[in-house]
Amino acid sequence: MLITVKLFANFRVGRFVVEVRDYPAGTAIKAVSGSLGLASQEIGMTMLNGRHAEPERVLKDGDVLAFFPLLGGG
Amino acid sequence: MRHILRVNLASLSSLREPVPEAWASLGGRALTSTVVAQEVPPACHPLGPNNKLVFAPGMLTGTPAANSGRLSAGSKSPLTGGIKESNAGGTAARMLAKLEIHALILEGMPQGEAWYSLHVTKDGVSIQEERDTVGMGNYELVKVVHARYGKPVAVVSVGPAGEMRMLTANISVADKEQHLRSLGRGGLGAVMGSKRVKFISIDDSGTPAITSKNPEKFKEAARIFAKTLLDHPVSGKGLPTYGTNVLVNILNEAGGLPTRNFTQGTFEGHDKISGETMHDTIVARGGAPTHPCHPGCIIRCSQIYNDQDGNYLTSGFEYETIWGFGADCCVENLDDIAMADHLMDDLGVDSIETAVTFGVAMEAGVLSFGDGKEVVRILRDEVGKGTPLGRLLGGGAAQVGRAYGLTRVPVVKGQGIPAYDPRSVKGIGVNYAMSTMGADHTSGYAVATNILNVGGRVDPLGKDGQVELARNLNIATAAIDSTGMCLFVAFPALDIPECLSSLVDMINAHYGISLTGDDVTALGKSVLKLERKFNLAAGLGPEQDRLPEFFCLEPLPPHNVVWDFTPAELDAYWDFD
Numbered sequence: 278m279l280i281t282v283k284l285f286a287n288f289r290v291g292r293f294v295v296e297v298r299d300y301p302a303g304t305a306i307k308a309v310s311g312s313l314g315l316a317s318q319e320i321g322m323t324m325l326n327g328r329h330a331e332p333e334r335v336l337k338d339g340d341v342l343a344f345f346p347l348l349g350g351g
Numbered sequence: 352m353r354h355i356l357r358v359n360l361a362s363l364s365s366l367r368e369p370v371p372e373a374w375a376s377l378g379g380r381a382l383t384s385t386v387v388a389q390e391v392p393p394a395c396h397p398l399g400p401n402n403k404l405v406f407a408p409g410m411l412t413g414t415p416a417a418n419s420g421r422l423s424a425g426s427k428s429p430l431t432g433g434i435k436e437s438n439a440g441g442t443a444a445r446m447l448a449k450l451e452i453h454a455l456i457l458e459g460m461p462q463g464e465a466w467y468s469l470h471v472t473k474d475g476v477s478i479q480e481e482r483d484t485v486g487m488g489n490y491e492l493v494k495v496v497h498a499r500y501g502k503p504v505a506v507v508s509v510g511p512a513g514e515m516r517m518l519t520a521n522i523s524v525a526d527k528e529q530h531l532r533s534l535g536r537g538g539l540g541a542v543m544g545s546k547r548v549k550f551i552s553i554d555d556s557g558t559p560a561i562t563s564k565n566p567e568k569f570k571e572a573a574r575i576f577a578k579t580l581l582d583h584p585v586s587g588k589g590l591p592t593y594g595t596n597v598l599v600n601i602l603n604e605a606g607g608l609p610t611r612n613f614t615q616g617t618f619e620g621h622d623k624i625s626g627e628t629m630h631d632t633i634v635a636r637g638g639a640p641t642h643p644c645h646p647g648c649i650i651r652c653s654q655i656y657n658d659q660d661g662n663y664l665t666s667g668f669e670y671e672t673i674w675g676f677g678a679d680c681c682v683e684n685l686d687d688i689a690m691a692d693h694l695m696d697d698l699g700v701d702s703i704e705t706a707v708t709f710g711v712a713m714e715a716g717v718l719s720f721g722d723g724k725e726v727v728r729i730l731r732d733e734v735g736k737g738t739p740l741g742r743l744l745g746g747g748a749a750q751v752g753r754a755y756g757l758t759r760v761p762v763v764k765g766q767g768i769p770a771y772d773p774r775s776v777k778g779i780g781v782n783y784a785m786s787t788m789g790a791d792h793t794s795g796y797a798v799a800t801n802i803l804n805v806g807g808r809v810d811p812l813g814k815d816g817q818v819e820l821a822r823n824l825n826i827a828t829a830a831i832d833s834t835g836m837c838l839f840v841a842f843p844a845l846d847i848p849e850c851l852s853s854l855v856d857m858i859n860a861h862y863g864i865s866l867t868g869d870d871v872t873a874l875g876k877s878v879l880k881l882e883r884k885f886n887l888a889a890g891l892g893p894e895q896d897r898l899p900e901f902f903c904l905e906p907l908p909p910h911n912v913v914w915d916f917t918p919a920e921l922d923a924y925w926d927f928d
């Protein structure tokens with residue numbers, strides 16, 4: 278299945294900004310972050326189709342997944 | 352000895368008073384709001400002789416405590432008609448604290464047409480008539496004032512917008528590089544302009560270092576406090592690297608980035624104006640991605656942004672400004688936005704109010720969405736010169752909306768709604784509605800918990816828990832605003848317990864008192880209550896604690912959500928003692 282993966286801030290360094298990637302059916306979010314070498318404690322926010330999502334969530338074809346380090350502003 | 356310095360502009364005289372007992376342990380916002388509530392008649396005209404303009408350093412300003420050098424200004428706001436406190440960095444707060452000035456209060460107004468400056472030193476204040484500096488932009492003014500005194504005095508000033516008493520006018524506070532920080536919101540620059548004070552210069556020469564009652568304890572607490580700021584990923588890493596503008600991509604992804612005058616929650620050009628792009632641009636042009644807005648800030652979210660030729664263009668280039676001209680006005684060119692930011696600092700207008708105003712003006716057809724060059728032209732040639740169009744836009748978003756008969760006018764209590772759509776970040780929407788300041792994202796930054804996963808999690812699209820969350824954050828903010836601390840200490844404070852306890856320990860060691868965490872919460876509550884009381888007497892009742900109707904009627908893509916809090920749910924916000 279095809280998943281659009283977006284990375285932000287320092288997660289982009291040495292990786293990419295956005296890529297459409299192929300994963301086997303039944304892949305969970307944490308498997309995607311793991312495949313990118315993102316340690317779970319580094320991840321501040323994960324958004325699936327614009328909503329916050331837990332690492333255990335199983336993905337489906339066409340999902341848009343975004344990973345952010347812990348960030349803030351105001 | 353710590354004292355209150357009053358300057359009466361009607362009689363052009365000043366008075367040094369002992370600090371009243373009840374004000375002794377207050378600082379920052381707690382002090383400015385207390386003075387305004389006690390001394391300003393709530394029904395007075397904000398630009399008339401009965402309003403006052405109060406400046407106060409925070410409770411810890413002048414000490415070595417990290418991030419403690421913010422200056423608060425308070426008054427009755429000509430924009431909202433309610434009480435106002437605004438705070439900023441720069442060098443003024445520290446100098447006032449070193450001069451042992453607990454508060455500087457400007458009262459009355461002159462009879463004639465002359466303009467004045469105030470020069471504050473350890474010997475008191477001298478009031479001078481100003482001629483050459485009248486009409487001057489803030490950047491040039493700071494240079495002229497430094498040259499006049501032959502040293503880097505602190506400068507607190509109004510630009511042409513403040514002189515014209517525009518409701519978007521802010522008060523500038525120079526930083527150590529002679530760049531400008533802003534007491535931004537609520538039209539405080541118009542109040543200073545109404546008192547015909549062009550600038551206040553402050554010279555702390557000859558003052559001793561500030562000593563704490565218990566220096567050892569203070570030192571230890573200050574060390575722990577600073578460590579928590581550096582340890583937390585947001586204040587220790589995210590803010591110094593990307594500045595606040597890292598939020599563009601986050602809010603865009605969450606569908607909460609108000610776009611095209613609040614008609615969409617995502618902006619196609621988001622990556623062109625994002626914090627990531629800005630960081631790379633700054634580095635490539637030899638600017639500084641990391642910079643403190645006042646001495647003693649160790650978070651350093653500010654930056655120095657150069658133009659294509661490597662020359663200084665602006666600093667303190669914040670998310671709200673970039674969101675406003677970027678997403679809300681659809682300008683995709685970061686250099687155009689930076690030029691607008693530079694002009695706004697120079698003219699002395701609030702960049703949030705001005706951006707929201709341009710979004711409304713674009714909807715009205717005054718200019719096209721996305722036309723950054725025309726934004727720059729209007730700022731320079733219309734607002735800057737006070738033409739009728741400039742005066743219209745200089746009056747803020749609500750004024751433009753009324754002039755053009757629009758309903759999609761994002762304001763609360765007359766003040767423009769900043770960079771988080773209340774329909775899809777409902778927690779911040781509650782504080783837009785309820786804040787004593789009018790729409791204000793710093794009155795309890797529920798974005799942290801709704802979006803950023805700091806201080807727990809509350810679903811941004813749901814109503815559950817939002818009123819309580821927003822209220823608690825607003826109470827904490829009112830307390831932090833009183834310490835002189837930058838509000839960004841709230842990120843570590845929400846996650847690391849030692850942050851808040853060491854902050855309380857610093858206050859205790861400095862003043863030789865024994866406050867508890869509960870006392871600090873009680874201070875925050877009392878500040879909000881007295882501000883609310885002032886607003887009620889000024890005519891801002893519960894019916895003003897509401898968002899504009901269009902938020903209830905127009906679903907916001909991509910989540911297609913509306914604002915759906917009932918009046919009773921919102922009014923419960925004030926149910927606390």
Ligand code: SF4
Pocket residue numbers: 418440642643644645648649650651652653837838839
């Ligand atoms: S963190 Fe940013 S806003 Fe806060 S004091 Fe430092 S530079 Fe100023």
